[in-house]
Amino acid sequence: MNRVEEPLLSVSERRIATRLCVDAPLGAGQTVGLAPQQAHYLRTVLRLSTGADLALFNGRDGEWRARIDALGKGWASLAVIDQRRAQQPEPDVWLVFAPIKRARLDFLVEKACELGAARLLPVFTQNTDVSRVNCERLRANCREAAEQCERLSVPEVAEPTGLRDLLADWPADRHLLVAAESGHAPPVAEALARAREQAGGRAGVPASAAPWAVLVGPEGGFTEAELDALSKLPFVTAAGLGPRVLRADTAGIALLACWQAWLGDGDARPPFRG
Amino acid sequence: MNRVEEPLLSVSERRIATRLCVDAPLGAGQTVGLAPQQAHYLRTVLRLSTGADLALFNGRDGEWRARIDALGKGWASLAVIDQRRAQQPEPDVWLVFAPIKRARLDFLVEKACELGAARLLPVFTQNTDVSRVNCERLRANCREAAEQCERLSVPEVAEPTGLRDLLADWPADRHLLVAAESGHAPPVAEALARAREQAGGRAGVPASAAPWAVLVGPEGGFTEAELDALSKLPFVTAAGLGPRVLRADTAGIALLACWQAWLGDGDARPPFRG
Structure with missing residues (x-):
């Protein structure tokens, strides 16, 4: 044949x-x-x-x-x-995460790849109790997940850095969506709806127009000082994810899923399907 | 002290x-x-x-x-x-899922609990290649996740059943949101926005008013016959989750996260936080 x-x-x-x-x-x-x-x-x-x-x-x-x-x-x-x-532009959304234990990290990375994260950035925060990240392992996981989910790209895995350094060098035009389990953050639906309106009112539009990132803290949460520093940054949008206290991996996956649905390529369909 | x-x-x-x-x-x-x-x-x-x-x-x-x-x-x-x-009413959303391999199932169950699923229903479909479900293990996982995420309830785990039987006995007033990777399903943001409008227009409102469930198929997907049967049911809403082909566990988590954000208790905040 x-x-x-x-x-x-x-x-x-x-x-x-x-x-x-x-x-x-x-x-x-x-x-x-x-x-x-x-x-x-x-x-x-x-x-x-x-x-x-x-x-x-x-x-x-x-x-x-x-x-x-x-x-x-x-x-x-x-x-x-x-x-x-043909190669196509993809949503420009990063996942910034405090490293967690290996099994959960593997899972988070796989899910982030499936949910279309363009770049993964491990970041050390004060309450992060994992001190090393095997970036080569994360890269291999990304590659495998990309093959599996029919993406045309593999997320880039950045070398780990400290939160303070990351924020000091943060590109001013990239929005940063932070999962907030305390304080007066608006619900994620409201935060994303507002962002969508500002970006032109239609799902899918901001994907190419505005770069974004989502940030999730370690299992112990951010410290008061970290939250205080984050809340003062002009590119930060805090969002609440409901009344349950989510694990770090769950929060990252939930934020990415909501972001893709409302600001990303949730309108597109998988290739080669009936 | x-x-x-x-x-x-x-x-x-x-x-x-x-x-x-x-x-x-x-x-x-x-x-x-x-x-x-x-x-x-x-x-x-x-x-x-x-x-x-x-x-x-x-x-x-x-x-x-x-x-x-x-x-x-x-x-x-x-x-x-x-x-x-005090005990409070919680969103009435079920997760119906085809059993998958143990590590992924454990993960899905933990995440479903954190994301507020009220009931978990394992369902056998034609392409389901896992033949047994250890419900006691799932119940123990649910309990542990509920303790961890500060829920006031533990999701109920139903005994496994076949898809056909489940649908035959389905309560007519319970909406069923199905992750569709093929066909002309609207994007999940659109499907949920429409449902929210029909339910009164405000996030949080339908949580108590209308019961829902989300359904994800096995790794091999639903068969044509199953999709056909599902699409004819009056309580079914199909929704697309973007261009990447998600694993079953990812699809379940993404649907629950989006549902809670737009129709569930995404407006509420965790207890005992500043």
Whole structure:
């Protein structure tokens, strides 16, 4: 069966189960080599062999269909066939988070990637009781989650920094939405509705127009001094998330979900679906 | 130091770190015995001893301050002192979900509890590849998450059922919000804004007025037949969650977060905060 000749509209052809993120440039006729783990994954976990199709993306050139030309122990060579999707602009929203314990952090990072965070920034606050962050692990998690959720990009993972330094260097035009469990913060629905109105009144519009970030503190919360400093910054919007005290990971996921729904690309639909 | 005499307004007194859910009725002057694991937790994990204060709730009588009267190996006796919060009505939103693998299910259940789901209903769909659900484990997770997030109730965990049976017995007045990754579903912001308008136009209002549920399918998605059946039901509202294909757990958490923000108790603030 020559899959190349099939129309892109047939259901079986339109959904390619295996998606891989690569570093190489992608274009018709190009040959792409895979990293050893990726080749191992195709050969040993998925048990694919020569001739199988998969989808490739690199965060710059959109998504391409490719075919396995040769596959060995720890290496693979792929032929890039045709473009499935062009690269598109994505919402410019960062997640700034105080590091938490590993299992919860892995989860938060996966969810943040699925929910379209463009950049993840670990930040040390006074009550943060995790002292090290394995950024390479977070990057690998991001890559895997991006492959899984059909994103065309992988969130960038910044090196950890202190909250004070982060705020001192903060780009003035980037709004910062902070989950506030105390004080007089408006409910998140109200805060986002106001932002949407200011940005032009329609969901999806501000995604490209205004850069945003969401910030969640550590399990112990921010200190009074930190909250005080945050509340004085002109780019900060505080928002409440209801009467329950959310864990840090839950707060981050909830804020991102609400942000995407009201200010991000909640209007868009997944690709290749009926 | 006699903590009973202290005003409820001092910060250190207002926040009691340890909260436990008990089955016994709660009222001033009552004596409450703890389950063996709870007594073990107080004694061995938290290293509390006689005279320490904690907060108790049972889902019916609000939250009460209690003091450890006696504590032994696997048993504890508490004296209930005074009420910290009266029981309050909570949003009537269920989470209906196809069972997923254990680590993700634990996570989903914890998050659903934090996000205020009143009831969790595991449902088997055609593509569900997990065949058993340990409901007792889910109930224990719910209890722990409720203690942690300062809820006054613990979500009820229903016994698993099939999707067809569930829908056949569905209460007609309960709206069902379904995460749809294909088809012409409106974005979740639009679906919720419409529902809010129909319910009276203000966040928080429908929480007590209209019962809701959110439904997420298994990792493999719903089948065409299931989607077809769902789309014909008068109580179903389909909603899209943007262009990325979310895992089942992410979709459930995102829907609950958005629902609470726009139709639930997103307006309320956590108790005992400045």
